[in-house]
Amino acid sequence: MKHAFFTLFSFIILTNGVQAQNWDKATNDVKVIAEKAKQNAIQTTAILAEEKRTLGNEKAALQASINQKQINFESLKLQYDKLLEHEKKLKEDLAAQAHELKTIDGTIRTSAKQARDYFNEILTTPEYPQRATVLEEILQPEKFPGLSGIRNLLTLYLNEMTVSGEITRRTGTFIGTDGLDKTGELVRIGTFTEAYRLEDGTLGFLRPSSNGAKLVAVQGAPGWSLSKLMNAYFDKEGIAFPVDISNGAAFTRLAQEQKSVWDWLRAGGLLVWPIILVGFVAMGLVVERFYALSKIRGNSDRNMEKILTMVSKGEWEQCRDFCRRKSQFPTCRIIGHTLKYIGSTREIIENAFHEGLLKELPTLERFLPTLNVLASVAPLLGLLGTVTGMINTFQIITLYGTGDPRMMSGGISEALITTQLGLAVAVPIMILHHVLERRVDKIIGDMEEKGTGFAVALMKKGQVKKREGLDAAA
Numbered sequence: 001m002k003h004a005f006f007t008l009f010s011f012i013i014l015t016n017g018v019q020a021q022n023w024d025k026a027t028n029d030v031k032v033i034a035e036k037a038k039q040n041a042i043q044t045t046a047i048l049a050e051e052k053r054t055l056g057n058e059k060a061a062l063q064a065s066i067n068q069k070q071i072n073f074e075s076l077k078l079q080y081d082k083l084l085e086h087e088k089k090l091k092e093d094l095a096a097q098a099h100e101l102k103t104i105d106g107t108i109r110t111s112a113k114q115a116r117d118y119f120n121e122i123l124t125t126p127e128y129p130q131r132a133t134v135l136e137e138i139l140q141p142e143k144f145p146g147l148s149g150i151r152n153l154l155t156l157y158l159n160e161m162t163v164s165g166e167i168t169r170r171t172g173t174f175i176g177t178d179g180l181d182k183t184g185e186l187v188r189i190g191t192f193t194e195a196y197r198l199e200d201g202t203l204g205f206l207r208p209s210s211n212g213a214k215l216v217a218v219q220g221a222p223g224w225s226l227s228k229l230m231n232a233y234f235d236k237e238g239i240a241f242p243v244d245i246s247n248g249a250a251f252t253r254l255a256q257e258q259k260s261v262w263d264w265l266r267a268g269g270l271l272v273w274p275i276i277l278v279g280f281v282a283m284g285l286v287v288e289r290f291y292a293l294s295k296i297r298g299n300s301d302r303n304m305e306k307i308l309t310m311v312s313k314g315e316w317e318q319c320r321d322f323c324r325r326k327s328q329f330p331t332c333r334i335i336g337h338t339l340k341y342i343g344s345t346r347e348i349i350e351n352a353f354h355e356g357l358l359k360e361l362p363t364l365e366r367f368l369p370t371l372n373v374l375a376s377v378a379p380l381l382g383l384l385g386t387v388t389g390m391i392n393t394f395q396i397i398t399l400y401g402t403g404d405p406r407m408m409s410g411g412i413s414e415a416l417i418t419t420q421l422g423l424a425v426a427v428p429i430m431i432l433h434h435v436l437e438r439r440v441d442k443i444i445g446d447m448e449e450k451g452t453g454f455a456v457a458l459m460k461k462g463q464v465k466k467r468e469g470l471d472a473a474a
Helices: 002-017 023-119 130-138 146-163 224-234 261-266 272-294 300-313 316-325 330-341 346-364 368-400 405-461
Strands: 167-175 181-189 193-197 203-208 215-217
Touching (some): 023 130, 181 224, 193 224, 203 224, 300 316, 316 330
Antiparallel strands (some): 167 181, 203 215
16 A cells, blocks of 8 residues: 555656656556556555454454453463452451460460569579579560460479579679678578578678669668577577568567657657656556555454463453554554443444444545546547547648558557557556455454454443343343
């Protein structure tokens, strides 16, 4: 086709160039050209037919290929859908496994944190410092502990079970009560107790530091009895050793026991001093009563035997002189007073005896009611201090809440110490009051017994006048 158009274009140019030539020649040339163009058209038509046939074959091949690819596409699409379903199932399985792994990871880390807290509070950790490294590796946030972490954690617990049943002796370092590093002989009893002895003989107990890396000496001395046991064990001469099964709670009280009495009293508030005053007043009265009653000597039976002998003999003047000489005995004073009424009626003699007895009672029972009152006042003052301390505590709670217990310790100390002190003062007063009261009752009973015996002796001697009427009839 291109060749035909090119021939025609050449012809037009040639025509323009040969205008002066002969028309016939031009006609022949045109025919020749036309013939060539016709042949070229035939050739072109043949070429186009061949190309059309070729294109048809290619189209058929392409259509067949498309059909095959469509079949393949449908097959691949079906496989893709199956793969999507399989992927979805795998994702679900992966999510479930991820949740399980997360749960396992959280459980392992929680156990590791609990183990870290536990190992920071026990006595064996300073002997095994590698525990901290193992726990830090397990607790790394970007790393899954895995089976190795579980194995290491389990190994730590198994080792702790083993060492908890051991008694070890070693030379080690610790932080002393003065805050400086000390080196001494250490004894550990399981995970309960660890004690030290320095070269100068100083003894004490140890507790782990806040991070469990070191041992710290407990403030306060063990005391004489505990020190004796501990020295014997350190010297391998004894088999007994004090053990604190409360995980340090008992031994930490050694430091609290070093608190002075003055500090203890100041913590009780103002009402401590009235209670102490009551105690001193009561103690003074008790001392006075014991001294006064101790002056009332015994041997009343022997004195009464002599008096009855004199009465039986009718030696009245000697009896009066004897009672005056023995006036330190209440019984002799009462009988001496009764002798003034010899020869009177029985009622008069009995009344005289009771009169003498009543004169003695105020001396014997002096200050006993006061002691009884003081024994009642002391616990009431303690109760008042308790109420005052609790009021102060609730006021602090109202202002600051319960976030810091140390802010409430003052009111609680005042409440407890005053009650404790009030009871500590009242109980001895009550006991001593009872002892004094029994002593007075014993003296009074003895006087009544001797007075009755004296009256009977007078009646037998005929020194009692008979009453008119009933006595006469008798």
